[in-house]
Amino acid sequence: MAEETERAEAAVAALSEAEAAARLAELTRRLDAANRAYYQDDAPDLSDADYDALKREAAAIEARFPHLAHPDSPTAQVGAAPAEGFGKVTHAERMLSLANAFDAADVADFVAGIRRYLNLPDAAPLAFTAEPKIDGLSLSLRYEDGRLVSAATRGDGVTGENVTANALTIKDIPARLEGAPAVLEVRGEVYMRHADFAALNAQQAAAGDKTFANPRNAAAGSLRQLDPAVTRARPLSFFAYSWGELSAPLGRSQAEAVARLAALGFPTNPLTRRCDSLDEMLAHYAGIEERRATLGYDIDGVVYKVDDLALQARLGLRSTTPRWAIAHKFPAELAWTRLEAIDIQVGRTGALSPVARLTPVTVGGVVVSNATLHNEDYIAGRDSRGQPIRGGRDIRVGDWVQVYRAGDVIPKIADVDLSRRPEGAAPFVFPVTCPECGSDAVREEGDAVRRCTGGLICPAQAVEKLKHFVSRQAFDIEGLGSKQVEAFYADGWIREPADIFDLERNYGTGLRQLKNREGWGEKSARNLFDAIAERRRIGLGRLIFALGIRHVGEVAAADLARHFGSWAAFIDTVDRAAQEPAAAAPDVRARKPHLADSPAWSEITGIDGIGEAVAVALTTTLTQDAERASVDRLVAQLQVEAPPARATAGSPVAGKTVVFTGTLEKMTRAEAKARAEALGAKVAGSVSAKTDLLVAGPGAGSKAKKAAELGIETIDEDGWLALIGDG
DNA sequence: GTGCCTCGAGTTCA
DNA sequence: CTCGAGGCAC
Numbered sequence: 001m002a003e004e005t006e007r008a009e010a011a012v013a014a015l016s017e018a019e020a021a022a023r024l025a026e027l028t029r030r031l032d033a034a035n036r037a038y039y040q041d042d043a044p045d046l047s048d049a050d051y052d053a054l055k056r057e058a059a060a061i062e063a064r065f066p067h068l069a070h071p072d073s074p075t076a077q078v079g080a081a082p083a084e085g086f087g088k089v090t091h092a093e094r095m096l097s098l099a100n101a102f103d104a105a106d107v108a109d110f111v112a113g114i115r116r117y118l119n120l121p122d123a124a125p126l127a128f129t130a131e132p133k134i135d136g137l138s139l140s141l142r143y144e145d146g147r148l149v150s151a152a153t154r155g156d157g158v159t160g161e162n163v164t165a166n167a168l169t170i171k172d173i174p175a176r177l178e179g180a181p182a183v184l185e186v187r188g189e190v191y192m193r194h195a196d197f198a199a200l201n202a203q204q205a206a207a208g209d210k211t212f213a214n215p216r217n218a219a220a221g222s223l224r225q226l227d228p229a230v231t232r233a234r235p236l237s238f239f240a241y242s243w244g245e246l247s248a249p250l251g252r253s254q255a256e257a258v259a260r261l262a263a264l265g266f267p268t269n270p271l272t273r274r275c276d277s278l279d280e281m282l283a284h285y286a287g288i289e290e291r292r293a294t295l296g297y298d299i300d301g302v303v304y305k306v307d308d309l310a311l312q313a314r315l316g317l318r319s320t321t322p323r324w325a326i327a328h329k330f331p332a333e334l335a336w337t338r339l340e341a342i343d344i345q346v347g348r349t350g351a352l353s354p355v356a357r358l359t360p361v362t363v364g365g366v367v368v369s370n371a372t373l374h375n376e377d378y379i380a381g382r383d384s385r386g387q388p389i390r391g392g393r394d395i396r397v398g399d400w401v402q403v404y405r406a407g408d409v410i411p412k413i414a415d416v417d418l419s420r421r422p423e424g425a426a427p428f429v430f431p432v433t434c435p436e437c438g439s440d441a442v443r444e445e446g447d448a449v450r451r452c453t454g455g456l457i458c459p460a461q462a463v464e465k466l467k468h469f470v471s472r473q474a475f476d477i478e479g480l481g482s483k484q485v486e487a488f489y490a491d492g493w494i495r496e497p498a499d500i501f502d503l504e505r506n507y508g509t510g511l512r513q514l515k516n517r518e519g520w521g522e523k524s525a526r527n528l529f530d531a532i533a534e535r536r537r538i539g540l541g542r543l544i545f546a547l548g549i550r551h552v553g554e555v556a557a558a559d560l561a562r563h564f565g566s567w568a569a570f571i572d573t574v575d576r577a578a579q580e581p582a583a584a585a586p587d588v589r590a591r592k593p594h595l596a597d598s599p600a601w602s603e604i605t606g607i608d609g610i611g612e613a614v615a616v617a618l619t620t621t622l623t624q625d626a627e628r629a630s631v632d633r634l635v636a637q638l639q640v641e642a643p644p645a646r647a648t649a650g651s652p653v654a655g656k657t658v659v660f661t662g663t664l665e666k667m668t669r670a671e672a673k674a675r676a677e678a679l680g681a682k683v684a685g686s687v688s689a690k691t692d693l694l695v696a697g698p699g700a701g702s703k704a705k706k707a708a709e710l711g712i713e714t715i716d717e718d719g720w721l722a723l724i725g726d727g
Numbered sequence: 728g729t730g731c732c733t734c735g736a737g738t739t740c741a
Numbered sequence: 742c743t744c745g746a747g748g749c750a751c
Contacts, residue, residue, distance in 0.1 A: 100742090217741070318732070345737090353737060372738045374744070383744095407742040410738055448745060449737090551747075553735045609733085611748050673750090 086161035086224070089152035092185060092245035095140055096157060097320055098303065098327040100407070104282055107304065110326045111278050114306060117315060117323065127307040129254045130284045131272035133327050134239055135298035135408075136191030136219050141167065142245075143184040146177040153223070157320065165228040172238035174265045185244030186266060192219040193297045196235035214365030215298050237297070240266035253307045274307055285328055292330070300408060301329035314667065316675065332404040334414060335368075337361035339399045342373065342428055344435045346460035348468050349550055350452035352431065352441055354379060356401070356413060364405050371403055371411035375448050376430040390415050396425040436460035456496070456626065463489050465548045469497045473554050474546035475538065478531040479524070497546070498633040501536065504529040537639045540567060547631060550617040556610060561643040563607045567635060571622065576600035578619040608682060652723055654680030659687050661704060662697030666717055679724060687712065695720045 101107045111126070120126055140160065142150045151167030152160035167173050170190065177184070192200070197215040204211045212218035222234035240261045243250060250257035255274050262268040271288055275281045285302045292299060306312050306324040315323040341357040354373040361368055373379050373395065377386075381394040393416050395401065402415040430450065434441050439454030456462050466489060467482045469475055480500070488494040493507060507514045508529060515525040538546075545557035552560070564570035577600035604615045621627055658681045660672050667675070672695070673683045687694060687706045694707040694714040707714050715723065 097742095213741080221741085320733095347737065349736075351737070355738085366740065368739075370739065372743090374737085378744095405739085405742095409740085410742055411740090412738090412743085446746095551735070555734060609748070613747055 086163060086226075088155075088159045089150055089162045090159045091140055091152065091157070092142070094157050095138060095154045095160065095187065095244070096317065096322055098325055099318075099321045100301075101326050101328045102331075107281065107285075107326070107328055108278055110304070111281075114315065114324070118311060125276065126311075127253075128275050128281055128304045129258070129272055129307050130275050130281050130288075130302050130304050131241060131269050132288050132295070132299040133301040133303045133329075134189040134191050134269070135216050135300045136189040137216070137223065139163070139167065139188060139190050139223075139238070140244055141173060141186045141188075143177055143180055143186065145182055146180050148173070148175050161224070163223055166223055166225060166231040169228055169232035170236045170238055172236075172267045177264050180264055181246055181248040181250075183245055183247040185246070186240050186261060187242040187244055188238055188240035188266065190219055190223055190236055190238050191215065191297055192222070192235065193237055195296065196237075200234060213367075217365075238267060239269050241269065241272075241303075249309070252309055254305050254309065254312070255307055257309065275304075281328075289330060299330075301327050303327050332406070332408070333364040334402050334404050335361045335363045336400055336402050336417070337368075339395065339397055339401050339413075342379070342395075342397055344431060346434060346436045346452055346458065346464070348461060348464035348548055350434075350441075350454070350458065350461050351449045352434070352452060353449075354428075354430070356395075358401070358403065358411075361403060363403050363411065364408060366405070368403055368405070368411045371413055373413065376443075376450060377448060379428050379430070393418060394427055396421065396428055398422040398425045434458055434460075456630075459489070462495065466494065466497065468548045469546045470500070471546075474542055475500075475535050476542075477528075477535055479528040480531070496630045496634075498630060498637060500532060501634070501637040503532060536637060537641060539641050539643060540564070540570070541643050543567065543635075543638065543640055544570070547621075549621045551614045552617065556614055558643070559607055559609050565642050567640045573600045573603055574618050574622050577604055577615065578623040651679040651681075653693070655682075656692040657682045657684050658693045658695060659684050659691050659703060659707075660695045660697075661687075666721065672720075675724065 101110055115122065115126065138154045140152050140154070141148060142152075148164070148168065150162060151164045151173070152162055154160050168175055192215040194215065197212070197218050200218060201211040212221060218234075219236055222231055222236055225231045225234075241258065243257065243261070250260040255272070258268050258272060273284050275284055281304055288299070288302055304326055306315060312322070312324040317323065338359045339356055340359060343355045343357060345353050345355055347353060353375070356371040356373050358369050358371060377383065378389070379395050381388055381390055381392045383389050395413060395416050398421070400417040400420040401413045402417070403411055404414050406412045432441055432450070433439065434452035434454055437452065437454040437458035437460070439452050439458060441450045441452050443450040452458050452461060454461060456465075463486060466485045470477050470480050470485060477500070485494065493503065494500055503514070508525075513525070514520050514528070515522045539561070541558040541561035544552065544560055545554050560570060564573065577598070601615065604618065605611055622631065653676060658676050660683070676683050684691060687703045687710065691707065691710070691712050694703065694712055695717060696704045696714050697717050704714060
């Protein structure tokens with residue numbers, strides 16, 4: 001092999017850069033074709049030796065001219081030995097999920113909400129597309145100059161897994177496109193047809209391999225194979241229904257764009273229709289539901305999208321879902337089973353959550369044996385406002401209950417059969433002490449959950465807090481997951497976060513060593529210590545989030561970090577706020593607003609998105625002696641890094657406070673606000689000294705006057721659109 | 728005070 | 742994925 005590599009290198013050494021580039025393009029084309037033939041058509045058109053020779057030559061060119069190497073080059077991609085895992089792909093445009101509608105009334109609300117947002121009268125035309133919602137997994141295919149360069153799963157919507165080699169084995173997915181925009185991201189669903197699923201399972205069973213519970217699992221399992229040769233043997237299908245980044249528009253409407261995707265060679269769903277009214281949408285839904293069993297593949301509802309793409313753009317996105325689309329779900333599959341027991345779990349905040357232990361039963365292709373029961377009111381047959389649910393029927397141990405999987409995932413109890421209730425079944429008595437530590441469990445006025453008051457004395461709370469601390473969005477320590485945390489806690493090696501950073505000092509050398517624990521060796525112990533050491537440098541936002549303070553999740557922590565910039569500034573302000581009389585009042589709701597004017601307190605509550613509940617949680621938690629000592633001990637071990645500036649820093653209105661007033665003619669107020677915020681501006685309701693810009697439409701009154709008095713820049717709607725480049 | 732919308736905290740199974 | 746509740750605009 002070395003000899004052949006040398007020969008390839010020698011040939012390349014004679015090439016000019018331009019020649020090398022041309023030769024690499026040619027090699028890439030031939031390798032792609034060969035991969036295609038091999039993986040997809042299962043009909044190799046090149047011998048292995050020829051294939052390897054081409055690949056070596058391409059690799060040699062890439063080695064000599066590294067900037068010519070394409071990240072998705074076939075030398076790096078298809079045909080390579082299976083990787084240990086999939087690479088990550090950051091989507092150029094986020095992959096969204098959809099809001100759900102469960103009945104016609106929800107769909108009607110959706111349509112009405114869109115008319116309201118766009119300020120369209122009831123009589124104005126508004127068309128939607130309606131298409132079956134395929135029950136598979138979504139995939140984003142990126143084409144550059146007509147060539148498939150990457151295929152990625154949805155992941156968390158921002159980054160997904162790179163499954164390019166596997167996608168190339170799917171017959172419905174073209175490797176090359178003719179006449180496509182230079183950049184085209186096609187989004188769609190990978191799924192398995194019923195007939196293919198049955199055949200695959202028969203084959204798996206015959207080979208003694210495990211069979212799949214349902215087509216969706218089979219499709220997901222097949223796409224995530226590390227060896228593309230395995231995926232090639234799995235009969236996967238694909239429907240395109242959407243797109244991400246584009247260098248040129250696909251059309252003016254959803255229907256046109258999907259037709260264009262079909263013309264480019266992608267399968268699109270034949271049951272996609274354009275509907276001009278709510279009635280047509282619902283009729284199409286009914287029609288699809290009727291044909292559901294005969295389609296030959298699983299669907300779980302119907303997706304409606306606003307047809308006009310200009311309107312889609314105006315409607316824009318909420319945090320994780322577009323405003324212009326909704327999934328109308330079919331009723332969930334139901335199954336009856338017996339409730340064996342009700343267990344109580346204790347969460348990180350001390351919340352006592354009841355869990356139903358069920359006689360295992362198949363629901364929607366999956367065996368379910370646990371289901372959430374939410375809280376004590378839910379068991380008693382009431383919602384949080386005291387209104388009856390399930391006709392007010394309570395749930396008792398021994399009852400026959402009807403189970404479904406909410407969103408096809410989380411098992412829940414829909415109903416209870418009173419006629420089959422066993423004689424002598426007593427109403428469930430919710431514990432008033434913590435089942436883990438025996439402390440009182442109290443339910444605060446207006447709160448739906450009962451909480452253990454044990455704090456860190458409670459082993460369940462302590463462990464859950466530690467799990468939160470090491471979780472992915474917090475410290476994310478490789479090799480220290482929830483299993484490990486439980487084991488270390490049980491042995492007393494880790495009782496609080498700071499102990500993690502003492503682990504090597506305490507258990508690296510000496511009598512009790514990590515490497516002598518069961519399942520641990522020299523190498524794995526070293527890896528863990530290194531992973532922990534790496535996290536001594538930590539972002540301020542991650543640190544604040546990791547502390548697990550009530551009401552302070554990822555977003556609030558990031559907001560706090562961005563505002564304060566350093567741990568010292570943050571903790572100092574919290575300390576000062578805690579000493580001010582306003583915070584000292586035990587009941588927030590009883591506090592008088594005028595007391596909240598003290599500077600540190602209002603600095604905290606003045607942060608956008610941070611209110612009183614968060615401020616109270618911060619001040620009370622972080623000034624509690626034991627908790628504070630633990631936090632101080634932790635922070636002393638860390639190098640806390642300032643958060644990066646906002647991603648929107650480049651936009652002309654980033655960081656500016658904008659106020660809209662008067663009548664807006666080209667957009668509704670909600671649109672204007674959403675657009676401005678997307679560009680990093682803060683939108684306020686009234687003009688004050690902090691306002692940077694007033695956008696005044698016709699009929700502007702007192703706000704415009706006040707802005708003039710304060711000397712604040714004022715522009716009209718067109719001026720605004722020009723400023724943000726939406727002229 | 729009401730009504731979004733977003734966030735936080737809880738949840739299952741493969 | 743869902744519920745409950747916090748935060749904020751109207």
